[in-house]
Amino acid sequence: MKKQVQHTIKDVAAALGLSVSTVSRALNDHPHISQETKQRVREAVEKLDYRHNALAASLRNSRSNMIGLIAPRITMYFQSTVITAIQHKLHEYGYNLMVCQSNDSPAIEQELVGVMYASRVEGLIVSSTLYTEDFSHFDIFNRANIPLVFYDRVPRDYLAHKIQGDDYQGGYQTTRHLLEQGARQVAYITGPLSCKLYSDRYEGYKDALREFKVPLDESLIYCHELNKENALQTCRMLFSGDKHPEAIFAGNDTTAVAVVQFAKEKGIAVPQALKVTGYSNDSRTEIIEPSITSVEQFPYEVGVQAASLMMELLEQKLKPNQSYISLTTPIELVKRQSSGVVEIPQRHE
Amino acid sequence: MKKQVQHTIKDVAAALGLSVSTVSRALNDHPHISQETKQRVREAVEKLDYRHNALAASLRNSRSNMIGLIAPRITMYFQSTVITAIQHKLHEYGYNLMVCQSNDSPAIEQELVGVMYASRVEGLIVSSTLYTEDFSHFDIFNRANIPLVFYDRVPRDYLAHKIQGDDYQGGYQTTRHLLEQGARQVAYITGPLSCKLYSDRYEGYKDALREFKVPLDESLIYCHELNKENALQTCRMLFSGDKHPEAIFAGNDTTAVAVVQFAKEKGIAVPQALKVTGYSNDSRTEIIEPSITSVEQFPYEVGVQAASLMMELLEQKLKPNQSYISLTTPIELVKRQSSGVVEIPQRHE
DNA sequence: ACTTTCTTTGCAAACGATTGCAGGAATAAT
DNA sequence: ATTATTCCTGCAATCGTTTGCAAAGAAAGT
Numbered sequence A, B: 001m002k003k004q005v006q007h008t009i010k011d012v013a014a015a016l017g018l019s020v021s022t023v024s025r026a027l028n029d030h031p032h033i034s035q036e037t038k039q040r041v042r043e044a045v046e047k048l049d050y051r052h053n054a055l056a057a058s059l060r061n062s063r064s065n066m067i068g069l070i071a072p073r074i075t076m077y078f079q080s081t082v083i084t085a086i087q088h089k090l091h092e093y094g095y096n097l098m099v100c101q102s103n104d105s106p107a108i109e110q111e112l113v114g115v116m117y118a119s120r121v122e123g124l125i126v127s128s129t130l131y132t133e134d135f136s137h138f139d140i141f142n143r144a145n146i147p148l149v150f151y152d153r154v155p156r157d158y159l160a161h162k163i164q165g166d167d168y169q170g171g172y173q174t175t176r177h178l179l180e181q182g183a184r185q186v187a188y189i190t191g192p193l194s195c196k197l198y199s200d201r202y203e204g205y206k207d208a209l210r211e212f213k214v215p216l217d218e219s220l221i222y223c224h225e226l227n228k229e230n231a232l233q234t235c236r237m238l239f240s241g242d243k244h245p246e247a248i249f250a251g252n253d254t255t256a257v258a259v260v261q262f263a264k265e266k267g268i269a270v271p272q273a274l275k276v277t278g279y280s281n282d283s284r285t286e287i288i289e290p291s292i293t294s295v296e297q298f299p300y301e302v303g304v305q306a307a308s309l310m311m312e313l314l315e316q317k318l319k320p321n322q323s324y325i326s327l328t329t330p331i332e333l334v335k336r337q338s339s340g341v342v343e344i345p346q347r348h349e
Numbered sequence C: 001a002c003t004t005t006c007t008t009t010g011c012a013a014a015c016g017a018t019t020g021c022a023g024g025a026a027t028a029a030t
Numbered sequence D: 001a002t003t004a005t006t007c008c009t010g011c012a013a014t015c016g017t018t019t020g021c022a023a024a025g026a027a028a029g030t
Helices: A009-016 A020-027 A035-048 A054-061 A077-092 A106-118 A136-143 A167-180 A196-211 A228-238 A253-266 A299-315 B009-016 B020-027 B035-048 B054-061 B077-092 B106-118 B136-143 B167-180 B196-211 B228-238 B253-266 B299-315
Strands: A066-071 A096-101 A123-126 A148-151 A161-165 A186-190 A221-223 A247-250 A275-277 A294-296 A326-329 A332-334 B066-071 B096-101 B123-126 B148-151 B161-165 B186-190 B221-223 B247-250 B275-277 B294-296 B326-329 B332-334
Touching: A009 A020, A009 A035, A020 A035, A054 B054, A066 A077, A066 A106, A077 A096, A077 A299, A077 B096, A096 A106, A096 B077, A096 B096, A106 A136, A123 A136, A123 A299, A136 A148, A148 A299, A161 A167, A161 A196, A161 A299, A167 A186, A167 A196, A167 A247, A167 A275, A167 A294, A167 A332, A186 A196, A186 A228, A221 A228, A228 A253, A247 A253, A253 A275, A299 A326, B009 B020, B009 B035, B020 B035, B066 B077, B066 B106, B077 B096, B077 B299, B096 B106, B106 B136, B123 B136, B123 B299, B136 B148, B148 B299, B161 B167, B161 B196, B161 B299, B167 B186, B167 B196, B167 B247, B167 B275, B167 B294, B167 B332, B186 B196, B186 B228, B221 B228, B228 B253, B247 B253, B253 B275, B299 B326
Parallel strands: A066 A096, A066 A123, A123 A148, A148 A161, A161 A326, A186 A221, A186 A247, A247 A275, B066 B096, B066 B123, B123 B148, B148 B161, B161 B326, B186 B221, B186 B247, B247 B275
Antiparallel strands: A294 A332, B294 B332
16 A cells, blocks of 8 residues: 655645646635636645644744644543533634643643744643643743743733632632621631632632631641542541531532542531532532532633634734733633532422 | 844854755764764854754754644543653653644534644544544545654544443443343433544444443434533433433533432432443542543553554554554453442541 | 774764745736 | 737745755774
8 A cells, every 4th residue: 555645835836737826826716816816726636635734834834833732631620621611712713722631740731831942833732730820931932932821720920811710709708608608617628829829719718708807717727639538538537527618618629529428427517517619610619419509710711812812912923022911801700509508399299 | 122143053153164965964963973063063052052943953854753643622631641751751752742632513623634734743642523524534544654743632544543442341341331231221321422532432332232232212312512501401302301310321410410410409319219320430420429430541540552553663664554553452341339339438437 | 014803983974844035927117 | 010018927936844865974894
């Protein structure tokens, strides 16, 4: 089986007795080329099954039409939704998206930044690793003046454009809600506070407590990676002594679900004896019984914003890059049974 | 703000008084270059912050080191997990993955195939649209002898490498299980039967019925896109008359969840009055009450298989491309409360 | 001393497209 | 008939690497 040659613009030109430049211009609908020639080129392209080589064009134009995206993992509902939105939006503008996962490893993230740069992406959209504290591997993009936009997991100090949900409000409103429901011992399970989004929420939590004149109890703060195993471990700790918390503000929905399941197993009534809230409003929160109060982050909107910002940056490269944009997107506390607001409906019959 | 020049191999060569070829070879660790020169090159690269231009290299080598992937949507748990696995595996081999979503639109899928080809991906991994019946837009890849691997949503007749979960067994085992649990009126909610995976399952369903000498009742078969709205509509139909089904075999978990919620609302006891099963074993199925029997597809394994196959194909391009590989990956029926096998535990205290 | 071999480097031509500039043909203006 | 103008098209350089081939210099063999 002989490998089929990939036809080039040269073959098209030869077939028509034209020069490559004319063919190129015809394909790009250049005004100086006659309609007749364009038509002939179209036909020859069809017949020869010529396909544009984006690599060659990108090299020549230094325009790859490609945007890079690095996310910690795409299996999380929030992430995959943001990415979907970005992809849709970029597609409208004729850009393609190259998605990679850092797997929450700073080393891989660093490597991927290099790969993206080597691929000459025209912009880079990033949600960083939980553990990225040194952002200097992104410097190449800033030095080369290539738009760099962070979303969700944004750096605290590093200079770049940022789009972040209103985590302070998320933390504040949730805590306030739990306090309003009468809880005073509000345990707080958070991801690493080195990550801006978690520390922002923590500020909200603290401010709400302060407002209600509830002293901050360090023994109620648990900080670790937010997965099921850790959540259960923390639950065991929280309920090992004789003083039990009245509410648990979980840093994500996986944790909140684990907490609710733990409570069910131990016969702790939610929300009567323990109120629980999550974060992200993923599909499990409204399905579990009791349904879980959580914070909607509107991921699709976040994605649209990120993509739009990227497009703006691409269109006016000249803009003084001293001014970095920092966008905060709204959140909404979705109140459900687990925090005691919503009536638990009686089963029918 | 002057745009920073991107240094090229030429700058490195000039800085060292070497030729570009020597620098290129040094960077690629060519054996003919002395250690000393290599060291000097490394230093100059460091100092100038030279970065490899993958576009130029790809053009020259006709090797992009890039694999394309087209999936209907990445927000589905199954898909994002498969993609993650593929990305991890490819990364081991030094390949990058370019992910795009067809959004279940054949038109977008077709366009993306063109984009992928234009980007000169070295291989393409696809899970097609639910509605793709004409696969001829993939012909370019076959003609150019570029490896093409389908997974999950594989074409029925189109010649290509395919990796598919054992949908026949999924359909068969699930149906058999429901029959063994005593149900006879087993309603079947399926996605479009034009899609091979759904028709395979349907065959399994029919064979199981046959084995139990249960006549196929067309009025119990519902075929539509599997989302919540359609599921609820179908439920209303199923329970509108006086003869109600004893079991519902739902084509995915979203549907199964909707069915269970519908039943709860209507006071239909699951599993006593109605047994329900889903497909894909997503995280909601074990959280909802009653927990839902579903089919585990081992998406990570599917991804690993797909990536491995792709790597094999890339390494021995010469292989007669007449022989297409068709791989079936195992599934596992995870029995839970909704089909009546597992005891529903009493709440503690 | 002369040839052979080995090591290390450079020249120049690719890869496939785009584009500034020049030029030919056709038409309009003088 | 000559010049100016318009409309098309072609030449050739360019983007940044890679690589076959040639060659220079050093080392080794005769």
